[in-house]
Amino acid sequence: MKENKGKILFVDDDAGILDVVSDFLTLENFEITTVNEGDKALEMLKSSEFDLLITDIKMPGLSGLEVLKKAKEINNEVPVIVVTGFASMETAIEAVKDGAYDYITKPFDMEKFLNITKKAIKQKKMGQENKELLSNLTNLDQQLELKINQIFALGEVSKAVANISDLDTILQAIVNIAFEITKAKNIALLLADDTSKELVVEIFKGFNEEMLRKLRIKAGEGLLGNMAQEKIPITKSLLVAKNIVLGKKELDLLGEGEFLCLPIDYRDKLFGMLVLTEFPDQYHVGEDEIRVLSILSRQASIAIDNSMLYDKLQNKYLTTLEILVAALEAKCKNTQGHSQRVSIYAREFSKFLGLIEAEVLVLERACAVHDIGKIVIPESILAKPDKLSEKEMLQMRTHPFKGADILIPLGIMRGMMPVVRNHHERYDGKGYPDALKNGEIPFEAKLVSIVDAFDAMTSSRSYRRGCLSKKEALAEIESQIGAQFDPDLSMKFLKFCPDIMNHMS
Ligand SMILES: [Fe+2]
Numbered sequence: 001m002k003e004n005k006g007k008i009l010f011v012d013d014d015a016g017i018l019d020v021v022s023d024f025l026t027l028e029n030f031e032i033t034t035v036n037e038g039d040k041a042l043e044m045l046k047s048s049e050f051d052l053l054i055t056d057i058k059m060p061g062l063s064g065l066e067v068l069k070k071a072k073e074i075n076n077e078v079p080v081i082v083v084t085g086f087a088s089m090e091t092a093i094e095a096v097k098d099g100a101y102d103y104i105t106k107p108f109d110m111e112k113f114l115n116i117t118k119k120a121i122k123q124k125k126m127g128q129e130n131k132e133l134l135s136n137l138t139n140l141d142q143q144l145e146l147k148i149n150q151i152f153a154l155g156e157v158s159k160a161v162a163n164i165s166d167l168d169t170i171l172q173a174i175v176n177i178a179f180e181i182t183k184a185k186n187i188a189l190l191l192a193d194d195t196s197k198e199l200v201v202e203i204f205k206g207f208n209e210e211m212l213r214k215l216r217i218k219a220g221e222g223l224l225g226n227m228a229q230e231k232i233p234i235t236k237s238l239l240v241a242k243n244i245v246l247g248k249k250e251l252d253l254l255g256e257g258e259f260l261c262l263p264i265d266y267r268d269k270l271f272g273m274l275v276l277t278e279f280p281d282q283y284h285v286g287e288d289e290i291r292v293l294s295i296l297s298r299q300a301s302i303a304i305d306n307s308m309l310y311d312k313l314q315n316k317y318l319t320t321l322e323i324l325v326a327a328l329e330a331k332c333k334n335t336q337g338h339s340q341r342v343s344i345y346a347r348e349f350s351k352f353l354g355l356i357e358a359e360v361l362v363l364e365r366a367c368a369v370h371d372i373g374k375i376v377i378p379e380s381i382l383a384k385p386d387k388l389s390e391k392e393m394l395q396m397r398t399h400p401f402k403g404a405d406i407l408i409p410l411g412i413m414r415g416m417m418p419v420v421r422n423h424h425e426r427y428d429g430k431g432y433p434d435a436l437k438n439g440e441i442p443f444e445a446k447l448v449s450i451v452d453a454f455d456a457m458t459s460s461r462s463y464r465r466g467c468l469s470k471k472e473a474l475a476e477i478e479s480q481i482g483a484q485f486d487p488d489l490s491m492k493f494l495k496f497c498p499d500i501m502n503h504m505s
Contacts, residue, residue, distance in 0.1 A: 037059070056083045064095065187206060348496075
């Protein structure tokens with residue numbers, strides 16, 4: 001079968017010419033359609049694709065010039081050749097000025113006619129190819145830009161993961177970057193709870209909060225639980241291909257449209273799952289997206305793993321320091337068990353105040369090491385049975401900032417620092433080490449200053465005869481409201497049921 005060199009529409013009112021030209025061009029492997037009126041030619045141009053229109057100029061009805069004009073309006077890319085006798089050469093030249101590709105004079109010089117026809121079709125095809133190339137180039141440009149953005153986004157996550165000390169920030173960054181890559185309206189990051197073996201939402205964007213709060217995905221149960229356990233990404237198209245129907249809970253989460261559930265795993269351990277739903281119109285989750293987001297989720301799992309190790313390490317540091325403080329206090333009658341008691345008082349008082357669990361925990365652990373700075377104070381001062389001299393007192397008063405100096409390089413929880421450094425500040429600004437006043441003193445430090453003083457008053461100190469009863473200590477605290485202690489907090493401490501304190505002792 002010979003190659004079709006192009007589709008030509010030829011309009012002329014002379015049936016004889018139509019036949020001759022048609023036969024000639026067919027022999028030359030062109031596909032030719034002939035019509036005898038301009039109107040018919042224009043109709044055909046609207047309904048079919050042609051590579052060339054050849055029109056006679058002098059015709060009854062629409063003239064060749066009118067056909068040219070209207071043909072350009074219908075499809076400007078189809079070249080038009082006008083055919084004319086010598087008598088209307090000027091008209092033909094006008095036609096070229098008006099957009100005709102060329103003109104041919106009658107009677108036809110067939111070789112010249114063929115050349116012009118071939119050139120016109122070639123030019124049209126080249127124009128089309130250029131257009132396609134340009135479009136491909138634009139697509140490639142866009143793809144390249146997308147890839148660069150994705151690589152950049154992944155680089156940002158890697159950097160953040162490398163510098164991790166705050167898991168929440170990393171997880172938030174991962175959700176943000178997943179959004180930048182996919183523009184999904186709803187994104188949730190679920191973390192695996194090792195104890196309950198459930199995936200629970202940790203951070204999200206979009207989605208119905210109430211629905212997410214109730215959401216629990218048990219590893220190995222249901223489609224998502226199984227997928228998480230098998231560590232397989234799931235998309236809408238995968239479900240359709242496998243003819244899988246979602247259960248109600250899964251449908252509530254994933255909806256009816258495109259979605260992507262991606263396990264977050266690393267070295268065979270499942271850390272969580274990334275869920276994305278409601279993509280922009282026409283968006284299809286393809287292998288590219290899954291690949292990029294898989295790298296992202298890998299980074300997330302490294303971040304989670306690092307964070308867990310970091311927490312474990314911090315716990316080890318803290319436990320060591322707590323043991324050190326307890327040992328230091330045990331050596332000295334004045335302070336035996338002090339930090340442990342302060343820690344318990346702070347825990348119970350902060351619960352009484354309605355602090356959240358995480359804040360209570362930070363306070364409790366901070367109190368257990370609040371006097372860690374005393375390990376650099378000579379024992380002769382710590383255990384001195386008499387009142388300290390001014391010089392000794394100055395030395396003793398260095399323990400809060402020396403404690404902070406010990407903790408900072410260890411990267412101990414930042415929330416603990418105000419307790420260690422500022423638990424001897426006074427509301428009236430006469431405390432140490434920073435002489436902060438009321439509003440300047442961190443809340444945690446103000447709270448600990450009360451329970452610290454309460455324990456100091458109610459336990460034996462060798463430089464003081466006996467100790468105060470709890471009632472006397474509370475009266476002393478009351479007398480120091482607005483001077484040593486924050487009024488609001490100390491009033492609350494006085495309300496903090498003494499029975500609870502009795503129960504604890
Ligand atoms: Fe202290």
